[in-house]
Amino acid sequence: MKIFGSERKTVDKETAVEHGKCMLSRRKFLMYSGATTAAASTVSISLFAGSAQARQVPARVVGYPRKLIGKLSELKENQPLDFNYPDDGPNTIALLVKAGVKCGGGLGSEQDVVAFSYMCTHQGGPLNGTYKVTGEHRTLGQCPFHLSLFDVRRHGIIVSGQAYESLPQVLLELDGDNIYAVGIMGLLFGRQQNVQGDSTISIGAVGQPAKVS
Numbered sequence: 094m095k096i097f098g099s100e101r102k103t104v105d106k107e108t109a110v111e112h113g114k115c116m117l118s119r120r121k122f123l124m125y126s127g128a129t130t131a132a133a134s135t136v137s138i139s140l141f142a143g144s145a146q147a148r149q150v151p152a153r154v155v156g157y158p159r160k161l162i163g164k165l166s167e168l169k170e171n172q173p174l175d176f177n178y179p180d181d182g183p184n185t186i187a188l189l190v191k192a193g194v195k196c197g198g199g200l201g202s203e204q205d206v207v208a209f210s211y212m213c214t215h216q217g218g219p220l221n222g223t224y225k226v227t228g229e230h231r232t233l234g235q236c237p238f239h240l241s242l243f244d245v246r247r248h249g250i251i252v253s254g255q256a257y258e259s260l261p262q263v264l265l266e267l268d269g270d271n272i273y274a275v276g277i278m279g280l281l282f283g284r285q286q287n288v289q290g291d292s293t294i295s296i297g298a299v300g301q302p303a304k305v306s
């Protein structure tokens with residue numbers, strides 16, 4: 094199983110550095126990503142801090158879904174496939190593309206399979222149909238609203254235009270021939286959190302299991 098085009102336990106150092114340079118701080122990444130690409134994880138949280146009832150309890154935090162979005166063998170170079178992630182709600186339209194050139198976070202032997210949100214980070218202009226090949230460059234845009242252009246090879250950073258946030262990159266995982274979406278780097282336009290309802294936690298207090306939404 095691979096993530097970011099390398100073995101899951103040894104995430105490619107160059108890619109990690111690129112992420113740090115090009116897009117988000119680690120803190121922001123964890124905030125947006127939910128700190129996990131698994132469906133759920135268990136954390137310890139404090140209840141009633143500072144009071145006589147203060148206690149630590151385990152909490153189950155819901156994260157990103159792992160969604161099958163395509164097969165590596167079926168991708169045709171520079172022919173994007175559309176999909177929705179992390180759900181089918183508003184502002185979740187995204188593209189999966191085999192760019193034919195190495196990309197930051199790319200999957201496959203050529204590290205050229207990447208996925209991005211189609212929603213411009215400025216004011217939500219639709220970037221559908223704007224994927225473009227220009228020599229060695231791969232871009233999304235120009236946005237039909239205010240002409241922002243994003244670099245597909247470099248984690249969706251802004252090339253030009255009004256936007257000031259990189260285009261959210263969908264994190265991918267390869268399992269055999271199957272390509273899964275497992276998270277998003279960056280905040281989708283129009284959402285306060287990418288995974289809606291991920292504030293829902295179930296708390297298993299000692300001897301008193303309970304659910305909190």
Ligand code: FES
Binds near residue numbers: 217236237238254
């Ligand atoms: S909405 Fe895309 S540049 Fe303004």
